[in-house]
Amino acid sequence: MGNVTFKQNPVTLVGSELKVGDQAPDFTVVSNEMNDVSLNDYKGNVKLISVVPSIDTGVCSEQTKRFNEEADKIDNVQILTISMDLPFAQTRWCAANGIKKLDTLSDHRDGDFGEKYGVLIKELRLLSRSIFVVDSNDKITYVEYVEEVTNHPDYDAALKAAGQAK
Template sequence: MANITLGGNPATTVGSLPKTGTKAPDFKLTNTDLADKSLKDYEGSRLVLNIFPSVDTGVCAQSIRTFNEKASNLDNTKVLCISKDLPFAMARFCGAEGLNNVENLSDYKNGKFGETYGVTIKDSAFESLHSRCVVVLDTDGTILHTEQVSEIGNEPNYDAALNALS
């Protein structure tokens, strides 16, 4: 369980992020075409999992924009933006913003990603949404870096995440 804050008010998650050096747990998420995607679909690529509460908040939107910009310079790396937003909202946002270097995936169907990765918020106004986190994976699915952002209203440490890939 992670102790985080939302606007300075205490909140907790259902668990902790998987440990660095371990294999990432598999997942089944929905892309903006409503197709199922799993970790296996990304074998051989380095991954940045940009996990957040909702694309309709300023900090979450900024994290997508920032990773979209930085991802265009990365070799063999995919940035997966993961939330419980409906795939339609995610597609609308990225389409309106012209963002095409990230892939949006939704955990709206059953929330199992949030449970498995320990990022589902247990309490607060954001109860049942995902906390703000970054998980970086090597080409074989090994976790290279994790960050649980302690205040949901803060952006992740982009440089730390991307430096884990070098």
């Protein structure tokens, strides 16, 4: 995988890099209601998975707000934001920021998503900023591992890929 940095310092990502055409690995994360959620819960839908280190920080907050705003513009796409934040923190942040058009999910319990998608930062136990678009057959159609974790992803490319996925 390319070199990923956090504040210009190299970090180690646990797991394997996923590529376009790969079958999306199933995973288990925790919903804001403290229920287990898996990729299978979204079966048959196109998924745009927005991965952030912590929803309560600047770039992560902007990323989540941007995808929430764009949700109405892309039909038949379920947007998921996954971070290591506790579900309680995600719920509080979403309420304070009017986030209602996407699902925030927590990988805090065991890092299952992070390891299976190759985005778990070993040194920080945070998820590396990334975007995955998964079609209705659970094939990956778009991947972006953001090289510098504190930078924004390519929103336009991700949204275009989600809009084109079937």
